[in-house]
Amino acid sequence: MPAGESKPMSRDPLQEERDKAGPLTVSQLTEQIKDLLEGEFSSLWVCGEISNFSRPQSGHCYLTLKDEGAQLRAVIWRGAAAKVDFELQDGLEVVCFGNLDVYAPRGSYQLVIRQVQPLGLGALEQRLRRLREKLAAEGLFDPDTKRELPPFPRTIAVVTSPTGAAIRDFLQVLRRRWRDVRVIVLPVRVQGDGAAEEIAAAIEAAGRLTPRVDTLVVTRGGGSLEDLWAFNEEVVVRAIHASPIPVISGVGHEIDVTLGDLAADVRALTPSEAAELIVPAAVDVAAALGGVRMRLAAALRARATQSRLRLERLADRRVFRQPYERVHDLARRLDELGVRGREAMTRRVTTSEQRLATAGAQLESLSPLAVLGRGYSLTTHASTGQVVRAASELAEGDKIVTRFADGEATSRVEDLGNKEEH
DSSP states (O other): OOTTOOOOOOOOHHHHHHHHHOOOOHHHHHHHHHHHHHHHTSSEEEEEEEEEEEOOTTOOEEEEEEOSSOEEEEEEOHHHHTTOOSOOOTTOEEEEEEEEEEEGGGTEEEEEEEEEEEOSHHHHHHHHHHHHHHHHHTTTTOGGGOOOOOSSOSEEEEEEOTTSHHHHHHHHHHHHHOOSOEEEEEEOOOSSTTHHHHHHHHHHHHTTOSSOOSEEEEEEOOOOTTTTGGGGSHHHHHHHHHOSSOEEEEESOTTOOOHHHHHSSEEOSSHHHHHHHHSOOHHHHHHHHHHHHHHHHHHHHHHHHHHHHHHHHHHTSHHHHSTTHHHHHHHHHHHHHHHHHHHHHHHHHHHHHHHHHHHHHHHHHHOHHHHHHTTOOEEEETTTOOBOOSGGGOOTTOEEEEEOSSOEEEEEOOOOOOOOOO
């Protein structure tokens, strides 16, 4: 190297690369990160605890998923949020399905949730509570809709697992209590995927059996909430409520209460109790019939004794001891009334004759003929028949008729004598 010349400095390879390509803008860098993340994580499942949950009027849900070591912002758009069938809230553990989305204006990424499911037993209990509230509001558990079981069923359909202990216990108790019954087992799975649909289909099929089934039993043995979950499914609850046959539910043990129990007409605490509720005990029926027979015989004896006493009292009555005495009394009474009637008629006739004679005498005394009998006469105009009361009513030449007490005479006026001149 010539004297006086300095040694050239070596250059950074990264700097040379930047000098060639030029620096990236923030938008360019964010776009590259967006392409990388969204392409790599287009669909994934993430589980975590919900915090900072909010749901504005838009209907979108904003939240943060967290665990012990990290946090992840997430969003559920309104369409997906409407399909969530349980209540989202802070502290709830969930498992979410979706994709990563980079929000360029803030340089942040978030999980866009398309599906969300509760995680663990607490989530099942929450789902059960929400479904119970929904179905109760529709009246599926209304006590007024419950039907009574027939007292002596001839045919019973049982929806259960054919290999479980529940059907064995049920049949054992049933046969011990009452043998005159026909049992039809409709085999189904009582837990696991698809069990609810099988149970609902069997319940519907029981309603179509011929001859008609008298009582339908839905039963299985005990288990955890997850084991009994099929009997909490909405399809099973609605099938029980819609059944045309009275339904008794005997699912699990005494402490287990499913939605199917609430929808059934009768709930049994166990499968064995279901058998006890469906049919009576033969010994109890026999004892009851014996008691009825004894009471009936005693009642008939008492009725016969009462009837005999009543008959004896009737036989002692006068009408039965002297049946014609009453007839004779009435005949004597009739004769007496006849005599009294004839006497009354005679007195009435005599009184009437006397009154008639008196009236005749009075009329006779007032008769003009009686006056004539005392020497008087009655003169009338021959032409008009009018009574002549004064000579002035006559004229010479008038023809008059004079009536005497005995006969009459006709004459003509020849001389009126001296008339008073007025």
